[in-house]
Amino acid sequence: MELQILWVALVTYVLAGSLSIIGFVMQRKPERAILALLVLGVVLHTTAIALRWERMGHGPYITMFEALSSGIWNLLLIYTLVYWRIPAIRATAAIIMPILFLMMGWMMMFTPSEVGHKPQVYHTIWLYIHIGFAKVFISTVFIAVGISGIILSRRTEYGAMRFAHLPNDSRLDDLSFRFMAVAMIFQTLMLITGAIWAQDAWGRYWDWDPLETWAFITWLFVIFSLHLRHTYKTKPHTGALLVIGVFIMAFLVFFGVPFVSTDFHQGVGRS
Amino acid sequence: MILSKIPTSGSNIPPLGIPSPGLPTPSSNVALRILRALASLKLTLVLIILLLAGVLIIYYTHTRFVWALAVPFIGFAINLAATVLTNPVFRRQMALLIFHLALIAIAVLIALDWLTYLKGRIEIVEGETFTGQTMSEESGPLHNRRLGKLQLTNENFTVNYTNTDGRLRRTDTRNQVAWVAPDGRSGRSVIGDQEPLLLGGYRFYTTTNKGFAPIFSWRPADGSAEKIGAVHLPSFPRDYLQQKNEWKPPGSSTSVWILLQMEEEIFSRDKPSELRVPDKHKIVVRLNAPQGDNDQRWELKPGDSVPLPDGVLTYQELRKWMGYDVSYNFTLPWLLAASVLAVLSMAWHFWRKFSARPWNPSSGNPNSGNTNAENPGPEHFQQAAADTTADEPGK
Numbered sequence: 001m002e003l004q005i006l007w008v009a010l011v012t013y014v015l016a017g018s019l020s021i022i023g024f025v026m027q028r029k030p031e032r033a034i035l036a037l038l039v040l041g042v043v044l045h046t047t048a049i050a051l052r053w054e055r056m057g058h059g060p061y062i063t064m065f066e067a068l069s070s071g072i073w074n075l076l077l078i079y080t081l082v083y084w085r086i087p088a089i090r091a092t093a094a095i096i097m098p099i100l101f102l103m104m105g106w107m108m109m110f111t112p113s114e115v116g117h118k119p120q121v122y123h124t125i126w127l128y129i130h131i132g133f134a135k136v137f138i139s140t141v142f143i144a145v146g147i148s149g150i151i152l153s154r155r156t157e158y159g160a161m162r163f164a165h166l167p168n169d170s171r172l173d174d175l176s177f178r179f180m181a182v183a184m185i186f187q188t189l190m191l192i193t194g195a196i197w198a199q200d201a202w203g204r205y206w207d208w209d210p211l212e213t214w215a216f217i218t219w220l221f222v223i224f225s226l227h228l229r230h231t232y233k234t235k236p237h238t239g240a241l242l243v244i245g246v247f248i249m250a251f252l253v254f255f256g257v258p259f260v261s262t263d264f265h266q267g268v269g270r271s
Numbered sequence: 272m273i274l275s276k277i278p279t280s281g282s283n284i285p286p287l288g289i290p291s292p293g294l295p296t297p298s299s300n301v302a303l304r305i306l307r308a309l310a311s312l313k314l315t316l317v318l319i320i321l322l323l324a325g326v327l328i329i330y331y332t333h334t335r336f337v338w339a340l341a342v343p344f345i346g347f348a349i350n351l352a353a354t355v356l357t358n359p360v361f362r363r364q365m366a367l368l369i370f371h372l373a374l375i376a377i378a379v380l381i382a383l384d385w386l387t388y389l390k391g392r393i394e395i396v397e398g399e400t401f402t403g404q405t406m407s408e409e410s411g412p413l414h415n416r417r418l419g420k421l422q423l424t425n426e427n428f429t430v431n432y433t434n435t436d437g438r439l440r441r442t443d444t445r446n447q448v449a450w451v452a453p454d455g456r457s458g459r460s461v462i463g464d465q466e467p468l469l470l471g472g473y474r475f476y477t478t479t480n481k482g483f484a485p486i487f488s489w490r491p492a493d494g495s496a497e498k499i500g501a502v503h504l505p506s507f508p509r510d511y512l513q514q515k516n517e518w519k520p521p522g523s524s525t526s527v528w529i530l531l532q533m534e535e536e537i538f539s540r541d542k543p544s545e546l547r548v549p550d551k552h553k554i555v556v557r558l559n560a561p562q563g564d565n566d567q568r569w570e571l572k573p574g575d576s577v578p579l580p581d582g583v584l585t586y587q588e589l590r591k592w593m594g595y596d597v598s599y600n601f602t603l604p605w606l607l608a609a610s611v612l613a614v615l616s617m618a619w620h621f622w623r624k625f626s627a628r629p630w631n632p633s634s635g636n637p638n639s640g641n642t643n644a645e646n647p648g649p650e651h652f653q654q655a656a657a658d659t660t661a662d663e664p665g666k
């Protein structure tokens with residue numbers, strides 16, 4: 001049952017995405033229809049995840065399928081909120097949605113397996129707070145990626161023409177770095193709550209395990225890009241490349257490191 | 272858009288180079304110049320890269336190569352302190368100042384932690400009392416060791432398991448302990464998993480490292496007093512195929528191998544079960560003879576004895592031992608407080624900065640507006656003179 005709802009949600013997302021791409025090519029702005037579809041998709045997706053959670057007895061973060069599903073969910077939840085509240089970013093849908101299509105395709109390559117067991121250390125409230133901050137962090141960077149995509153695509157004639165109605169590059173750059181600043185705050189909160197969780201679970205707040213280390217390196221990249229932009233007054237397209245670099249890094253850390261090493265954090269290893 | 276060359280305006284704060292009250296007079300211009308050089312934001316970038324390199328070194332060499340982190344951290348502290356002293360931005364922007372001061376505090380606290388921490392592993396058999404002897408430990412040069420002044424008795428513990436899809440999974444650990452704190456207070460607690468025992472600033476956590484320990488009594492041939500000893504066998508169930516250990520009875524020169532042979536399954540194959548001492552088991556004792564000649568072997572049940580060359584060894588019973596991590600980090604709550612302060616002030620800073628200008632820049636002529644506050648655009652940016660981008664050292 002929950003799988004059917006999930007597929008309907010994905011189809012709804014695909015419709016929203018297609019509409020935004022069509023709007024981009026035809027130079028129309030079917031923004032209300034896109035917003036409605038996004039909201040519907042997120043509601044359905046939330047239902048599917050809640051049903052699975054109820055049935056499996058653990059949240060969507062054990063298998064790769066679950067991680068991708070909840071990853072797509074949180075990116076779209078926050079994107080939809082921002083799409084609704086900050087019309088200035090609506091044009092990014094034509095860039096954001098195709099990236100999400102790739103993630104959805106990737107998710108379909110995994111079977112929604114039934115196994116999954118939550119190690120003992122996962123029974124703490126800090127886990128949810130920690131994961132929540134992490135999700136807001138990556139979603140916010142993701143929105144900056146959409147804006148950066150517009151800045152970069154405007155360097156082509158086609159992109160410049162299609163996105164001509166938007167504010168100029170340096171204002172978009174400013175907007176994009178606002179999202180990066182918000183992202184940095186949540187990323188810092190993620191690191192702090194992660195340390196609290198680690199202290200709770202394993203009696204050490206920091207131990208340089210792969211995920212901790214790479215999350216910290218990503219944080220340094222974010223700090224570096226904020227300071228670089230501030231110190232050198234980087235051009236919008238340089239800023240855009242920095243943002244995309246940060247996102248790729250964060251994405252690899254999110255979906256790469258936990259699933260390359262056998263456990264989310266190494267400390268979980270012993271039995 | 273190269274607007275950064277346009278001189279700062281709309282600010283009544285003296286540009287850098289003109290010393291503000293409290294800073295050195297022109298006669299000590301050199302000091303000021305050094306201070307300003309140290310306050311360079313370009314140096315901050317270099318330090319971030321150094322820290323990145325340090326992290327990678329630590330991660331890939333698996334060492335606690337402290338200097339890889341200490342150098343960039345000390346650099347940050349100097350860089351930040353110089354910036355706080357010389358950059359007028361910090362006199363105008365309380366939030367940013369608090370944020371960077373919190374960063375300095377974090378750097379100082381981490382350094383203090385390095386100097387005073389302790390991290391160790393201990394193992395205690397059920398019924399036994401820990402009095403300060405760790406299996407292994409490391410500590411900072413200024414750690415004031417008080418582990419010997421406290422007592423911790425492992426009264427008993429349970430570890431539960433489920434068996435799903437043929438895989439054994441540990442669930443929860445509960446450990447009843449009795450303790451005496453360095454100040455003489457005493458009490459009993461139940462700890463386990465994420466609940467440590469806090470004693471005299473030390474935290475004791477149960478770990479997944481636990482196993483069986485045969486208890487022996489040893490009566491030396493020379494007539495001296497009988498002693499009781501426990502042999503900790505390797506971690507169970509992780510090393511279930513390796514349940515043996517080499518041991519020398521106290522004061523003896525004879526080395527023996529102690530092996531546990533279980534004659535029943537500890538864990539159920541289809542329902543939840545608990546780690547327990549096997550009722551049916553025997554202990555095999557082998558003389559550890561150098562060339563394998565003279566190889567003697569005994570199988571013991573509780574109460575059985577073995578005559579060794581310099582004494583009599585009697586097997587008493589089988590118990591469980593629990594492994595603990597013990598740590599001391601007195602800076603922990605302060606570190607947390609400083610981090611929270613840093614995040615809050617950073618959020619405050621960005622909140623002020625962003626609410627000075629709308630989130631939805633007006634669309635329209637792509638060649639008109641700009642984002643840099645040095646040159647406020649006509650419509651949106653009037654309030655932006657107070658923006659953080661207005662002052663920039665080193666320009």
Ligand code: HEM
Pocket residue numbers: 223226230310311312315318346347348350351354358360367371374617624658659660661662663
């Ligand atoms: C260690 C040496 C550091 C120095 C000397 C330094 C200095 C500065 C200065 C002068 C500003 C500019 C304020 C303004 O004009 O608006 C600034 C901004 C900022 N710094 Fe640092 N900083 C340091 C490290 C860090 C670190 C490690 C972080 C990491 C969180 C950080 C985060 C920020 C943020 C978020 C801003 C605000 C940027 C903006 O308003 O766009 N700084 N810093």
